Amino acid sequence: MIKVLDRLLLFLYSLAIAAASIVAIVAASGGFSEKWLMEVVADFTGDVRAVQASVIGAAIVLLLISLRLFVVSIRRDGNSSPSINQRTEHGDIRISVETVENLALKAASRTRGVKDLRARVRVSEAGLGILIRAFVEGEGSIPAMSEEMQRTVSQQVEEATGIPVAEVSVFIANVTQAPTTFKSRVE
Template sequence: MIKVLDRLLLFVYSLAIAVAAIVAIAVAGGGFSEEWLKEVVSDFTGGVRVVQISVIGVSVLLLLLSVRFWYVALRRDGNSAPSINQRTEHGDIRISVETVENLALKAASRTRGVKDLRARVRVSEAGLGILIRAFVDGEGSIPAMSEEMQRTVAQQIEEATGIPVAEVSVFIANVTQAPATFKSRVE
């Protein structure tokens, strides 16, 4: 919720600064005559004193927004790396998503016939959703290999982290081409 509010404030702030910059460029470039500007100000506000108060109010608001954005930009976020948090009777445990991805890759690499692997982990209320993208050698049954990989990854992740695995999806991207070996024949 705070991130959405900060984005909205940043949009309003950027819009106000853009309008102020356009007006400043037009005034400095001689786009408006001084008499015309005084007439417009007096027509809308009824006097110079009201304009001063309005300018001070808008300036204070923009200054407060600037301070807020400086704070957001400079604060250290404790959750800088995405992690999975667990609470035990002894305290908190934080496991990075990268750690879970590496465990999934390690488990998937145990499957015979798998060559190049990539893993993505999503955290949901039901548990972890793991996507394995693999290249295979094409020597064995792809459905059997995929099921073995799913079973191995789910078991390994649950045993190592204690976090339930909701699903393991396997995407076989391609079949690797083994370099062809040719025997030279002498006649």
């Protein structure tokens, strides 16, 4: 709804500025005589002060619309996904944070005994900060699994993106029981 309102404001603003520009160009080039303009204003309103108030009101409205459009132009769009930007000799590279999260999840899933993974990526001056949230199965060593996951995620993300990984934090949310399988015996 707000985008529709902003587009409507932009349309009306453009029309008003175009009309004002045309009038200013014609008036500056001598297209209107001052006497004629005063007569038109007097015929239109009957009162010069009312015209002044109307012009001031229109100017205030245009100023408010200008400020709104200025804010919209510098505000970051919520729909665009954040990205990590790199410059190479051939041009710019933009990698979305979501892509890095998916790479981290793919690398973390290679660790044996983990499931239900989630990843979060933070970008800092030192490099990427990756948080992996996982459930572990069974009775394996949680520190060993975590270290293996940290190493794998760090290597894979750095190799795939070329961006240094400052840290990989692992949060083990819970331990789940691996489903036990029963073998049926045939006699």
